[in-house]
Amino acid sequence: MTEARKPFIPIARVELSDAEIEAAAAVLRSGRLVQGPQTEAFERRFAEVVGAKHAIATSSGTAALHVAYMALLEPGSDVLVPTFSHISTASMVHFAGCRPVLCDIDPRTFTLDLDDAERRLTPNTRAIVGVHLFGNACAIDEVLKFARAHGLRVVWDAAQAHGTRYRGRDVGSFPDLVCYSFYPTKNLFVGEGGMITTNDDELAERCRLLRSHGQTRKYEHPVLGFNYRLTEVEAAIGLKQLERLDERVRRRRENAAFLTERLSQLDGIQTPYVPEGVEHSYHQYSILVDPETLGRTRDELARALHEQGVGTGVHYPRPIHKQPAFERLLGEQHLPVSERVAERILSLPVHPALTRDDLERICTAVERAVHLRA
Ligand SMILES: Cc1ncc(COP(=O)(O)O)c(C=O)c1O
Structure with a gap:
């Protein structure tokens, strides 16, 4: 195909x-x-x-x-x-x-x-x-x-x-x-x-x-x-x-390890950080996109991946303090790390149904999208 x-x-x-x-x-x-x-x-x-x-x-x-x-x-x-x-x-x-x-x-x-x-x-x-x-x-x-x-x-x-x-x-x-x-x-x-x-x-x-x-x-x-x-x-x-939770989480961890091995080579992409003593279960595999290094924004990268057949998600595009409902309740606030992360974060597929071929395609799509502009 x-x-x-x-x-x-x-x-x-x-x-x-x-x-x-x-x-x-x-x-x-x-x-x-x-x-x-x-x-x-x-x-x-x-x-x-x-x-x-x-x-x-x-x-x-x-x-x-x-x-x-x-x-x-x-x-x-x-x-x-x-x-x-x-x-x-x-x-x-x-x-x-x-x-x-x-x-x-x-x-x-x-x-x-x-x-x-x-x-x-x-x-x-x-x-x-x-x-x-x-x-x-x-x-x-x-x-x-x-x-x-x-x-x-x-x-x-x-x-x-x-x-x-x-x-x-x-x-x-x-x-x-x-x-x-x-x-x-x-x-x-x-x-x-x-x-x-x-x-x-x-x-x-x-x-x-x-x-x-x-x-x-x-x-x-x-x-x-x-x-x-x-x-x-x-x-x-x-x-x-x-009964199948362990198996499904194990597959998520394996998928994440595959993604991290390839994507951590790319300048301008921060792969998930797992502190010592933590066994991450990868509900999401979320990278941080550095637009200065990459020459393109998170949303541009997401579009480039979509064009190559790879779905992405943004969790979360707005921190809670920037939601209008909370601005009304609590007033305007500035929480700089969360605001920066909300602009740069991008989730890639990591779910247990991914095949080896899917994982290859996800990595290749990110590499292409990054190198096109680099
Ligand atoms: C971190 C977090 N807290 C709470 C919830 C709320 O769970 P539910 O959608 O089952 O009400 C979610 C669901 O998306 C979540 O991701």
């Missing part, structure tokens, strides 16, 4: 296995559609896989964050949140009645910059949020130490980090609360869905109550809550998909 006729390589590919489809169909046939044995089994198995005591399934990653913040925080608290993340990391702080204090990021890992966070502490700061962005891990030990020093609770946004490990442990096993998403492009996906993991019995109970109308028994509501329950169909898919 000539290059021109080869199929387009998408940035993500969502494929359920036959076993997952069969598991979902069996639930539909059973008529037990919500909060039943599939959800319980998925929670139990998920907790085992990440090495946490409890797992609480929710209807989305956004719902998981909302519940986690409400379980930990009194309204009116300030919460340190990296500005370079999905909007929900910060918007759910707002909907928990608290104020997100947006912080800048480290230019190499794209995760929270603790020095910047320290400068933004207020007498009202009660929590800090670490986002394991793209499947890289935050400096967990440093964040926990910082939290202890300043009396803060910790929420981890692991929506993109199923399978990420830090110093030999899964990121889902760290205190206080860890939130996952199972949106279709994620390393583990069910449709819409989420999970909270924790080792704290009391917090787990509070999360369970908040997830389901604060209900202890039918029509008994000692606290107020939401309907953030996962469906049984999604739980059945998730339970099955856990």
Whole structure:
């Protein structure tokens, strides 16, 4: 096949296995559609896989964050949140009645910059949020130490980090609360869905109550809550998909290693940086494009790749503090590292369905696009 006729390589590919489809169909046939044995089994198995005591399934990653913040925080608290993340990391702080204090990021890992966070502490700061962005891990030990020093609770946004490990442990096993998403492009996906993991019995109970109308028994509501329950169909898919999570993450790591070996040779391209002790799970493989060295911008590079049949993504084109909704809430702010990264970042395909030929084509397309201008 000539290059021109080869199929387009998408940035993500969502494929359920036959076993997952069969598991979902069996639930539909059973008529037990919500909060039943599939959800319980998925929670139990998920907790085992990440090495946490409890797992609480929710209807989305956004719902998981909302519940986690409400379980930990009194309204009116300030919460340190990296500005370079999905909007929900910060918007759910707002909907928990608290104020997100947006912080800048480290230019190499794209995760929270603790020095910047320290400068933004207020007498009202009660929590800090670490986002394991793209499947890289935050400096967990440093964040926990910082939290202890300043009396803060910790929420981890692991929506993109199923399978990420830090110093030999899964990121889902760290205190206080860890939130996952199972949106279709994620390393583990069910449709819409989420999970909270924790080792704290009391917090787990509070999360369970908040997830389901604060209900202890039918029509008994000692606290107020939401309907953030996962469906049984999604739980059945998730339970099955856990069986192939390791394999899918292993393939992502192999694909990333292939890309890094070739692309790190190119001036003007920064390949993902993985700190020592971190096993990245590559939800995204995101490079930084230096327009001065390359003679072309990130968007021009993306267009050149598209023309060669390679899909790309931009995560994220705007940091949270530059979103109009947050500018209205918090006023105008300047967080220079995040703003620079937002202009330069570009995600390349890394998903497990890529073939060796796809990987070759991605690298060749980047090399051509870079050399054309260099
Ligand atoms: C870092 C991060 N946090 C939170 C979320 C929200 O998850 P969901 O889409 O399942 O609500 C996402 C999803 O894209 C995410 O990437």
